[in-house]
Amino acid sequence: MHDDMSDAREEMIERQLIARGIVEPRIIDAMRRVPREAFLRWGLREFAYADESLPIEAEQTISQPFIVALMLAIAQLGPNDHVLEIGTGSGYAAAVLAEVVAVVDTIERLPQLAASAYNRLTSLGYDNVSVHVGDGTLGLPARGPFDAILVTASGPVVPPALCAQLKVxxxxVMPVGPNTERQRLCRLVRYGDRTYYQEMLNFVRFVPLIGAQGWGGITEE
Known part of the structure; x- marks a missing residue:
């Protein structure tokens, strides 16, 4: 089974990533090292390297490998970066991030998901990732500012709280757009205290970003 998974992972890297323009060596190496099957329940592990999102607990999803790699590439991450991830989910993207940057803080609004992600990340030895429970739309100001913020759920706009927690x-990187339709990946760069540049990139589809500065407009308890 391990050999089968290794073969499937290599095929994913060639067909889903390199063939579609993801060529940065640090990202490719990270995707090669992280066992996506470890972040799925047993019945779905055979599909771990399929080019699709898959269901996890609490009616959430694990993003397809290409989207995880694409978001990292768009974020232009450096090896010494401190990154905030909004929406821990299964913990898979946090593990990939942990292979690429120095420090990862990840925040999840659902305690059930945060606990299972923490257990997976700990068992795999990712000691440079900290998992937090809270409203991701408000970020994690006590740990900021951050070199990069990756948001793995779609909101109507980029939350102002997250903009404020970016270093100059x-x-x-975040999907932005209508809640029930496809969105577009947005890259926002902070150039000064009040100066930001925003561009809209690939079309994507993500679960909604819930919270005080996301869909619903109130902090969920």
Whole structure:
């Protein structure tokens, strides 16, 4: 089974990533090292390297490998970066991030998901990732500012709280657009205290970003 998974992972890297323009060596190496099957329940592990999102607990999803790699590439991450991830989910993207940057803080609004992600990340030895429970739309100001922020759920706009927690020169990548339709990946770069540049990139589809500065407009308890 391990050999089968290794073969499937290599095929994913060739067909889903390199063939579609993801060529940065640090990202490719990270995707090669992280066992996506470890972040799925047993019945779905055979599909771990399929080019699709898959269901996890609490009616959430694990993003397809290409989207995880694409968001990292768009964020232009450096090896010494401190990154905030909004929406821990299964913990898979946090593990990939942990292979690419120095420090990862990840925040999840659902305690059930945060606990299972923490257990997976700990068992795999990712000691440079800290898992937090809270409203991701408000970020994690006590741990900021951040070199990059990656948001793995779609909101109507980029939350102002997250913009404020970027370092000058920092990058934020997030799907933005209507809740029930496809969205577009937004890259926002902070150039000064009040100066930001925002561009809209690939079309994507993500679960909604819930919270005080996301869909619903109130902090969920």
């Amino acid at each position: 020169g920092g990058r934020l």
